[in-house]
Amino acid sequence: MIEILDPQKLIKLYTKGFFPMAESIVSNEIKFYKPIKRFVIPIKNFHLSKKLFKIYKKNIYSFTLNRNFKDVINNCSSPRKKNKDSWINEVIKNSYIQLNKLEIAHSIECWENQKLVGGLYGVHIGGCFFGESMFSKISNSSKLCLIYLISILIKNKFLLLDSQFYNPHLLQFGGYEISDFEYQKKLKKGLAKKNQFVDNFNFQESLLILHSLIQTS
Numbered sequence: 001m002i003e004i005l006d007p008q009k010l011i012k013l014y015t016k017g018f019f020p021m022a023e024s025i026v027s028n029e030i031k032f033y034k035p036i037k038r039f040v041i042p043i044k045n046f047h048l049s050k051k052l053f054k055i056y057k058k059n060i061y062s063f064t065l066n067r068n069f070k071d072v073i074n075n076c077s078s079p080r081k082k083n084k085d086s087w088i089n090e091v092i093k094n095s096y097i098q099l100n101k102l103e104i105a106h107s108i109e110c111w112e113n114q115k116l117v118g119g120l121y122g123v124h125i126g127g128c129f130f131g132e133s134m135f136s137k138i139s140n141s142s143k144l145c146l147i148y149l150i151s152i153l154i155k156n157k158f159l160l161l162d163s164q165f166y167n168p169h170l171l172q173f174g175g176y177e178i179s180d181f182e183y184q185k186k187l188k189k190g191l192a193k194k195n196q197f198v199d200n201f202n203f204q205e206s207l208l209i210l211h212s213l214i215q216t217s
Contacts, residue, residue, distance in 0.1 A: 003028065003090070003091050003094065004091065004094045004095040004098050005020065005030065005091065005095040007095075007098055007099060007102060007104070010095060010099070011104065011123075011125060013032055014123060014125055014130060015125060015187070015191055016034075017034045017038075017180065017183060017184060017187060018032040018033065018034045019032065019033055019034075019130065019132075019164060020032050020033075020092065020095075021033060021087040021092075022086075022087050022088065022089035022091065022092050023087075024085050024086070024087075024089070025077065025079060025085055025086040025087075025088065025089050026089070027089060028089065028090075028091055030089075030091055030092070033164075034180065035164065035165060035180065036179070036180055037166070037177045037178065037179060037180070038162065038164070038177065038178055038179075038180060038182075038183040039162075039163045039164060039165055039166045039167060039170070039175055039176070039177050040160065040161060040162055040163060040175065040176065040177075040178060040183070040186070041131075041150075041161040041163050041170060041173055041174065041175045042161075042173075042174045042175075042176075043150060043153050043154060043158055043159070043160075043161055044154065045174055046147075046150050046154075046173055046174055046213060047172060047173050047174035048147060048150075048173070048210060048213050048214050049172065050214060052140065052143060052144075052147065053147075053210060053211075053214050055140060055144070056144055056147060056207075056210065057207055057210075057211075059203065060112070061110050061111060061112050061117070061118075061141070061144060062110075062111045062203070063108060063109065063110055063111070063144070063145065063148045063203060063206075064108070064109045064111065065106060065107070065108060065109075065152075065199050065201065066100065066106055066107055066199060067107075067109050068107070068109055068116065069096075069097060069100040069105070069106075069107040069121065070097055071109075071116055071119075072107040072108075072109060072116075072119035072120070072121050072135070073088065073093050073096055073097065073107070073121055073133075074093065075116070075119060075135040075137075076088055076119070076120075076121065076132075076133035076134065076135045077089075077092075077093060077133075078135065088133065096121065096123075096132070099123060100121075103197075104123060104124060104125070105121060105122065105123050105124070105132075106121065106122065106123075106124055106197055107119055107120065107121040108120050108121075108145045108148055108149055109145070110136075110141045110142075110144055110145050110148075112138065112141075116137075117136070117137045117138045117141045118134070118135060118136040118137060118138065118141025118142045118144065118145050119134065119135060119141075119142070119145055120132075120133065120134035120135075120142060120145045120146060120149065121133060121134075122149075124195075124197040125191060126190055126191040126192065126193045126194060126195060127157065127158050127159040127160065127189075127190040127191070127192070127193030127194075127195040128158065128159065128160040128161075128162065128187065128190035128191060129149070129153055129158055129160070129161050129162070129197070130162045130164075131161060131162060131163050131164070132164075134146065146173065147210060148206055149161075150210070150213075151201075151205070151206040151209040151210050151213075152197065152198075152201055152206075154209050154213070155201070155205070155209060156195050156196055156197065156198065157193075157195060158190070158193075158195055159186065159189055159190040159193060160186050160187060160189075160190040162183075162187075163175060
């Protein structure tokens with residue numbers, strides 16, 4: 001029997017500032033977290049380096065939305081080198097695959113010669129995108145997925161990109177910590193919106209948006 005978290009209860013917890021994590025990849029125990037300090041990535045003031053944008057605009061890779069959510073979350077669940085474990089267990093995977101079917105969770109895939117080399121996934125509610133995890137099989141592929149995501153969020157006027165816990169690798173994009181009090185204000189404002197996370201988005205449109213971003217960063 002496939003075990004999943006109730007989708008409606010899960011969505012409601014997100015709107016209160018909580019998110020789930022498994023104790024380990026082999027455990028069925030799920031805990032919900034609401035950090036005292038929250039790590040967010042700016043959308044309009046996203047820091048995009050000229051070096052990364054140069055790689056992106058070469059158009060070596062192709063990007064898709066929700067083409068293979070299952071493979072993205074499976075790759076994200078692979079044990080990390082640091083502790084050889086993962087917070088994404090079978091319950092988490094099944095729950096977010098269900099959210100994807102409900103068009104609430106989304107994935108971005110990076111392809112090289114029709115091979116999946118990077119990706120990320122997260123949850124979309126209102127004007128908020130809650131980033132969950134990302135993976136890369138080649139250098140920079142997960143970062144390229146992130147800037148593709150940013151172009152989508154800018155186009156559709158999203159207000160919040162939540163990255164949950166402090167992540168030093170995301171400081172380069174302008175990520176910063178805020179108190180839970182400040183986070184709740186941003187969350188409330190974002191949830192009041194009814195933004196769409198559309199699939200009809202292409203690389204050239206992304207390039208135009210990101211070019212204007214690099215000009216002001």
